[in-house]
Amino acid sequence: MKYLIFIIAIVLITLNTNAQELSGTIKYEIKHDWVKKINSVKYLSQSEKDKASYMWGTHSEYTEYAVLCFDKNTSRYEKIEDENKEGSWAWRSEEYIIYRNLEENTTYDLIREVNKLFVIKDEIQNPTWKILNNIKEVAGHICMDAMYIDPIKGNKIVAWFALDMPVPFGPDRFGGLPGMILEIDISEGALVMTATKIENKDVSEFLVKPKHKRKVKIHNEEYYTKLISDQVEQAKKAERPYFWQIRY
Amino acid sequence: MRHLIKSVFLALVLVSFSLIGKAQVSQITIKAQIIDENDEIVPAATVMLLNSKDSTLINYTTSDSQGNFSFKNVKNSGYLLKISHVSFMPVQKNIPISNQATVDLGIIKLEPIAEILMEVVIKSAQAPIFIKGDTVEYDARLFKVPPGSTVEDLLKRLPGIDVDVSGNISSQGKDIRRVYVDGKTFFGDDPKSATKNLDAQAISKVQVYDDKSEQERLTGIADGNKEKVMNLELKDEFKKGHFGKATLAGGFDDYRKKLLWASKANFNRFNEKHQLSIIGFGNNVNQTGVNWDDYSEFKGSAAFSNRDNGDFGFGGDGSGFHVMEIGGGGIMGYFDGKGFTKNYGGGVNYNYNTKKINFNASYSYNQTDLNSETFANRQTFLTDTSYLLNTNSASDVFRNSHNISSRIEHNIDSSNTLIFKIYGRFSGNRSIDTRTQLFKTILDQNINKNFTNETDTLDSKVINTLAIYNHSFKKRGRKFAISGAFNYYQSGRMENLINKNEFFSATTELEQINILNSKDNDDNTIKSSVLYVEPLSKRFSIFGFYNFRNYSTQSKNLGTDALTNYIMVDSLSIYYQNKEMFNRVGTSINYNWEGLNISLGGAFQSINLFNKYSVTENSPLLVPELTKTYNNFIPNFTTYYEFPNNLHINLGYSYDIDVPSISYLQPIPNLSNRFYKTEGNPDLEPESYHSTDISWTYWNQASFTNIHASAYYYYYDSQIVYNQETKFVEGLGYTTIMKPENLSGGQSVTAYLWSSMPIVKTILTLRLGGSYSYRESPVYINSIRNTTNTNSYRLNLGFNLTLSSKLSLSLGSSGSLSDVSYSIQTSQNQNIINLSASTGIKWQFAKKSFFEANYDFTKYQNDRFELNEVLHLANASIRQILGKNNKFELRLAVFDLLNQNKMISQTPGSNYIETSISPTLARYYMLSVSYNIKGFETKKKQM
The missing domain is CATH 2.60.40.10 (Immunoglobulins)
Incomplete structure (x- = not known):
């Protein structure tokens, strides 16, 4: 009997350490391509797209960085400062912190969109992913791909998720796959988030809900979806790229 | 039977049960x-x-x-x-x-992943592979081949694919007999025709799979005769293409009874690395150059590379370090709205862009033939009296310029960048000006009349070069930069001046002079700047900079009297050499964190001037060599704060010192006007002033509301102004001698507001703007200090109304009032009023037909001058898009329907007020045909 308890204890400990291994930080490099973004907007005219391609040429990219802290139940994603930035000028960092908790099945995202700061608190809602047939390596992990079409913006979103990191998290507001999403490619290169560095460590102290002032309003997912679709509709009407108003 | 029924029933029950089950x-x-x-x-x-x-x-x-x-x-x-x-x-x-x-x-x-796929493709090449059944697909873009390689070269690099000496392809030991391109057969069945001819750069994916045999395709039954097939997927390249447009227009000016024409064409071709564009235009409808849109399309990705600044530190060295392309590299041209022009121009631009190298080279040419007339009235106030001057002038100008520019930016590696830039402009200007000036007393009695005829030929060369090297150290934020520049300007001018003066007083006499003047100028500037930035902590950094400039100029002015056999006139001839050495060393401490950026610093600057004057190069000096040194300390403070809701605030203060230019210290004789003589002042001190600015910007993406407000304040410790001595010389008239002197107390404040906000989203937008400025300019008039105070107010209000996707209207109005007062003669205080209103319509009245019109009303008013000019300008056009792919456009337009156009300006000066009117192109009709390679938009543009 003692022997059995010992075995169970060992198993539990190993399970526990296994679980602990699934905790750490992932640094993402976020590449925006202005020309590809413009080209992906269906309602813009071809001549506008041609002109953008011509004017911006190879100067159409810029890079940002973000970090995702996670363990097997929680994740918190936020933008970080560019390590190689030019000059000392300090812009204000973006208010965009994405928090997921699987145990409580809740989101708690602090977002500034169209100049309003709010929190989206709701059940975790994931898109209907279509599993594809490609395999590639991202940041040392073998990944499979999955995709869906954004129902509001019409963008094709391809996610590469790691087969050996079985947590349903990812960068930005993406998740719900059998493995950690290490790369997101929106509209074939218009916006690409790629994991560049994965570190296994205890990050429990960082895995907290984003802090904010009490007056910041808390809304549900439906509110956010409506806000985004209203903005896209408005941009469509005015024939200007919607990403002038909201995130791509 | 019963038994049977029973059995059937049982069976039915069973069946239904099983169904239910x-x-x-x-x-x-x-x-x-x-x-x-x-x-x-x-x-x-x-x-x-x-x-x-x-x-x-x-x-x-x-x-x-x-x-x-x-x-x-x-x-x-x-x-x-x-x-x-x-x-x-x-x-x-x-x-x-x-x-x-x-x-x-x-x-x-489970079958293990083949080592070749795992190690070679996925891990080494970082390439995704597509696996479905036995199909394996490679992303060709990730297997690098040199430019110009064929698909065959690419295939040789793909793991698992073999290409033999004669070009036969096999995959995993099986021959590939068919090669498709985008799923289609490429020029016949020979697989080599595609692989040997297609450029590897054009391919995005290589897929190898088992094709069904012809038999299987027909019968649908797998016969086991599987064929290995390769499909080459072409890149979906949108960073590649061409566009262009050509317009030809003819018209008629019914007032001048003159035929008018205009033409413009441009063509652009580009891919990921190369951009080539050509542009050309010609017209006689006052379009002296192309607009910003055309220019930016012409320069392509190089249009925004004009901002290289080699002036490190704050405030620069006051002379500007940019290699500016004057007038958009020549082809943008300039026109002040006066007169009639005939214009030709064109250019070619090439850009080469890669991650490492950005290269641009362009050439352009522009020429303008200008005929203009101006009628000006000026009233000058003296301490006790005033006099009037009517000037009628006509000029005939031909100007042309060749412009070349090139820029190379080499990103050597992630920490080293080198920029080299050159700009050259070779221009000519031939002009004939005639001017009649009538001086009158305030009671409208003629005093004298002056007639001038000036023939001027000017040729000049400008060559500006700039090099900047940037280095970032391993330590984050530590940076070093050095720049060097050489600017050269050379000009040669021939001036022939005939001046006749007629007096209306009793001893009337006709005076005539005829002078031939030649002037050569050579300027060169060598500049260099060094900057070093050292981070102190995450939030603090310090930088040090050094600016150096050495400017030297040499000018020869030779005046000869044409009436006396071209004998040299000493008083009109001068030879001078001027050198200016500028050294500035400064430092600044910066705080940068989360949208708050503060910089506080100071610099010590030393300027040395050397001037030498003589009549000719070899004659003795006119005055002892002038040597001046100005040493000053200049402080600088800027702060910028970004609030979370897209609100930005800027605040800055600086104290600047500008040394007097050579023309203040010892001016070149001005021959064109005998009644205004400008003297030099070798005792001048530099100009020094405090300036502060504040600006406030708000932008709301949700409502598309933009608000910008800013204010500036200047105070002069020392300002260089032209003090005037005006005398009435009996038998000659009013003569004015101007001399630059230092005065303190000049100040000005300006505030602007600009905003745009939707009242009804996407339908009605309001634009509101305004400005206020107050200026206090002191000047000595006949040894009495006059202060001209100008209060200017400006307000503009406009609406854009988009009624539907096919109809939009705009309405705007603006008004400005300048209230000018003169301390020496308060009776001359006056109000200058300009009022304007405008309205426009854009209407798509049929599927491919558009109507566009606008009407502007402008009123110029001056209570003292009894000026009350009103202009009504109306333009209208109708456009029809034609052709299968909307490639043609026919446009009929009428400009200035009411035939009223002219250029009016009102200028309040230090002790005068001038209004002037110049005729220009008024009503004309024009019919144009345009061709657009990519087709015209059949949707109405937003206003």
Whole structure:
């Protein structure tokens, strides 16, 4: 009997350490391509797209960085400062912190969109992913791909998720796959988030809900979806790229 | 029988039971065990349950330590089961709708991923592979081949594919007999025709798969005769293309009875690396150059590279370090709205852009033939009296310029960048000006009349070069930069001046002079700047800079009297050499954190001036060599704060010192006007002033509201102004001698507001703007200090109304009032009023037909001058897009329908006020045909 308890204890400990291994930080490099973004907007005219391609040429990219802290139940994603930035000028960092908790099945995202700061608190809602047939390596992990079409913006979103990191998290507001999403490619290169560095460590102290002032309003997912679709509709009407108003 | 019925009933019951039983399996459990090729258990494999119709993910799990997995109580609706694991090829199993509650798939065996795929493709080449059944696909873009390589060269690099000496291709030992391009046969059946001819750069994907044989395709029965087929997928390249437009227009000016024409064409061709564009235009409708849109399209990606600044530190060295392309590299031209012009121009631009190198080179040419007339009235106030001057002038100008520019930016590596830039302009200017000036007393009595005829030929060369090197050190934020520049300006001028003066007083006499003047100028500037930035902490950094400039100029002015056999006139001839040496060293401490950027610094500057004057190069100096040194300390402060809601605030203060220019210290004799003589002042001190500015910007993406407000304040400790001595000389008239002197107390404040906000989203937008300025300019008039105070107010209000996608209207109005007062003669105080209103319409009245019109009303008013000019300008046009792909456009337009156009300006000066009117192109009609390679927009543009 003692022997059995010992075995169970060992198993539990190993399970526990296994679980602990699934905790750490992932640094993402976020590449925006202005020309590809413009080209992906269906309602813009071809001549506008041609002109953008011509004017911006190879100067159409810029890079940002973000970090995702996670363990097997929680994740918190936020933008970080560019390590190689030019000059000392300090812009204000973006208010965009994405928090997921699987145990409580809740989101708690602090977002500034169209100049309003709010929190989206709701059940975790994931898109209907279509599993594809490609395999590639991202940041040392073998990944499979999955995709869906954004129902509001019409963008094709391809996610590469790691087969050996079985947590349903990812960068930005993406998740719900059998493995950690290490790369997101929106509209074939218009916006690409790629994991560049994965570190296994205890990050429990960082895995907290984003802090904010009490007056910041808390809304549900439906509110956010409506806000985004209203903005896209408005941009469509005015024939200007919607990403002038909201995130791509 | 009964028995039979019983049996049938029983059977029916049984059947229905079994049917019911079948229907009852609405939820099923799927389970299996996973092992590898050596029959070892595979734990932690990802198992996904997909919808068999569209592969959407329904559920997922992982295999346990025994390799077992199960999906319990899932809907019995048919699935695709997908098992994947880092070390194995993914496996897919079809699970049809089941009639049993448990679907036990038994043991599923995984095959390891071939080493070649894992090590070579996925890990080394970082290339994704596509695996489905036995199809393997490669992303060709990730296998680098040198530019100009064929597909064959590319295939040789792909793991698992062999190409023999004669170009035959095989994959995993099997010959490839067919090569498709985008799924289609490429020039016949020979697979080599595609692989040997296509450029590798054009390919995005290489797929190798088993094609069905012709027989299988026909019968649908697999006959085992599988053929290996390769498909080459072409890149979906949108960073490539061409566009262009050409317009030809003819018209008529019914007032001048003159035929008018205009033409413009441009063509651009580009791909990811190269951009080539050409542009050309010609017209006689006052378009002296192309507009910003055309210019930016012409320069392409190089249009925004004009901002290289080699002036490190704050405030620069006051002379500007940019290699500016004057007038948009020549082809943008300039026109002040006066007169009639005939214009030609064109250019060619080439850009080459890669991550490492950005290169631009362009050439352009522009010429303008200008005829203009101006009628000006000026009233000058003296301490006790005033006099009037009417000037009628006409000029005939031909100017042309050749412009070349080139820029290379070399990003040597992530920490070193080198920029080199050159700009050259070679221009000519021939002009004939005639001017009649009538001086009158305030009682409208003629005093004298002056007639001038000036023929001027000017040729000049400008060559500016700039080099900047930037280095970032390993330590984050530590930076070093150095720049160097050489600017050269050379000009040669011939001036022939005939001046006649007629007096209306008793001793009337006609005076005439005729002077031929030649002037040569050579300027060169050598500049250099060094900057070093050292981070002190995450938030603080310090920088030090040094600016150096050495400017030297040499000017020869030779005046000869044409009436006396071109004898040199000493008083009109001068030779001078001027040198200016500028040194500035400064430092600044910066705080940069989360949108707050503060910089506080100071610099010490030393300027040395050397001037030498003589009549000719070899004659003795006129005055002893002038040597001046100005040493000053200049402080500088700027701060910028970004609030979270897109509100930005800027605040700055600086104290600047500008040394007097050579023309103040010892001016070149001005020959064109005998009644205004300008003297030099070698005792001048530099100009020094405090300046502060504040600005406030708000932008709301949700409502598209923009608000910008800013204010500036200047105070002069020392300002260089032209003090005036005006005398009435009997028998000559009013003569004025101007001398630059230092005065303190000048100040000005200006505030602007600019805003745009929607009242009804996407339908009605309001634009509101305004400005206020107050200026206090002191000047000595006949030894009495006069202060001219100008209060200017300006307000503009406009609306844009988009009624539908086919109709939009705009309405705007603006008014400005300048209230000018003169301390020496308050009776001359006056109000200058300009009022304007404008309205426009854009209407798409049929599918491809557009009507556009606008009307502007402008009123110029001056109470003292009894000026009350009103202009009504109306333009209208109708456009029709034609052709299958909307490639043609026909446009009929009328400009200035009411035939009123002219250029009016009102200028308040230090002790005068001037109004002037110049005729220019008024009503004309024009019919134009345009061709656009890519077709015209058939949608109305937003206003």
